[in-house]
Amino acid sequence: MAGVSTSTASVVFSGKVSVSEDTRQRVLDAAAELDYAGPDPRAASLRRGRSGIVAVVLGGDLRHAFLDPVTTVMMDRLTDALAEVSAGLLLLRDDPTGDGAPPIADAPVDAVVLIGCSGRARSALEIVRARGLPAVVIEGDAGEGVPQITLDNREASATVARHVFRLGHRHVGLVTLALDGARERGPITPERLERATTDVTLDRLAGMREVYPGAPAVTAAASLIDEGVLAGRALLSDPARRPTAVLAQSDLLAVGVIRAAEELGLRVPEDVSVAGFDGIAVDGLGDHQLTTVVQPAGEKGRLAGEQVARMLAGEPGETVHLTCRFREGSTTAPPRAEDRPAPR
Amino acid sequence: MAGVSTSTASVVFSGKVSVSEDTRQRVLDAAAELDYAGPDPRAASLRRGRSGIVAVVLGGDLRHAFLDPVTTVMMDRLTDALAEVSAGLLLLRDDPTGDGAPPIADAPVDAVVLIGCSGRARSALEIVRARGLPAVVIEGDAGEGVPQITLDNREASATVARHVFRLGHRHVGLVTLALDGARERGPITPERLERATTDVTLDRLAGMREVYPGAPAVTAAASLIDEGVLAGRALLSDPARRPTAVLAQSDLLAVGVIRAAEELGLRVPEDVSVAGFDGIAVDGLGDHQLTTVVQPAGEKGRLAGEQVARMLAGEPGETVHLTCRFREGSTTAPPRAEDRPAPR
């Protein structure tokens, strides 16, 4: 209608080659006339080989991911870092009940960021590798050749545990994150541990057990204050076998444990010490400042985004190791005199 | 390599037509040999005219959206409702500073859900309509023909205000959500209001001012407890012009106002009454049960998802109006005797 070839029309919309103002206007007019709203992104992405979309595969369901402040911050920074390269993030649920092909198999994406690592996330990784998509794994077990962003979960957990040990605690309870996609709460048994698939949980647990090998542990269904309350009750309600300190694998769980303790008439840290993990700003903690390790949540996202951008530019991605920083708060203290280990 | 036509090969992967087991195996073997990982989603989506992706355009930046529990719940239900029809949700930031075309213009999506409505979201809507994409707007000003999910923001706000009025308060302060994409905090002036673009904020404000036409108002940069603290200080710190009640446009803001009040040595509800909006479960509220209106956040998401699914199936989408439910809590009470209006 504008009397030009499709190549010229294409160029008018992409602006990659100069076009005379006259032609340009004719093409635009014709487009308006024909109700043509610019190139079809589907066709463009086929031809270009790029869709401008980066997928984020979350280890758990989206609900829990959204509710977790650590993930929230991470996603935010990830978005920033990918702004140049991607129109937006495609959130994929990594549904463990999924029967057919995981959604990642059919999604037109340029790259993938895998977060956490249930068994299913591993299968998502297979697909990604088969497709030859650039991928970055945040805190998960990647195959060889896949850049990772890792955290010193084990070492950081051990640091907290050592701090509590040094204060004199010999009898502690542990509260862990979910062990796998099923997210069943309850006491951790060796058999249960055998079936666990979530590396973050296992690493943090391993760090804690470096210091307290036989400590009783309870797993929570999610990183939520409410879950922490449940776990706290489970550990603290029986006075006979009540630990003098509780180590939680997230700050939200720790806050829940503190609530449970207060509910039972126990004071923190006088009667029970509680430590967390993450170093997020928790609302509603009252006067307490949680003893915890601060993890660089935003950095995780930013670095993952940077690696993806690099890989899309053809450069190789790099694995980056991040470390946590211990922060002593007011929720840990030496145990009560009668609970102290006998001095030698 | 398998000695079959591309049509047959295609069918082996899509499974839409029956293929003999023999051929099937040969195709699969050849695929493995050639490192072919199944059809390219980009090409498939061109041919099919469907990409299996639904975009979610958020009025504000992603950071605030993620941090807002109402949005979180809504997104979660939206994901559920779209599970059948979409592999995942493409999160698009609706960047007000964007210079080029908004990302929605180039994203290969099948439908769009617009949430909230800054001026930019409206421009996103233009693009969506030009493209002829099915769209649903949640709490925003849609053009004709676009199904909306609406909330009775104005009426619900008026309900809260009337409750406070009936308790005897004549001098109240208002705390609003952000007025526009710029998210500047500060006192609301008529000129400021003139430039405001966020409908939700304006509707709720209008409802409050039905009852308290001249009430001083302060706008917050986001729906966060910290922002509520700032706004609360602004309204409450000067004893001379201190209101006896504060109406906040979100529960998080209300919690912040309560904090600010306590900080100033004021008791809630004895010295100051505070009411919120949303009806979410707020952690860290202590003994208070917030007076608020409960909005059906999950329903908003679910209904939006359902409408999108219907439209993709060829049926017309429908506009749905949702209403909030007033919930009286323990943060509102009659004003102190000396602050009461003189009895006639």
Added chain:
DNA sequence: ACAGCGTATCGAATCGATTCGATCTCTGGA
């Protein structure tokens, strides 16, 4: 008047799959 050069436009191949109607083959029944 012509070589030389820069700019605007065009042709045609290509990206990779999907799908429908047509063809082919094999089986069973008359």
Added chain:
DNA sequence: TCCAGAGATCGAATCGATTCGATACGCTGT
């Protein structure tokens, strides 16, 4: 022996844009 019908496979058109090398055109300098 022949035909109908079911099931498997194939051909070929099509989805809609991008892009690179080639061509045409107009201008400048000598």
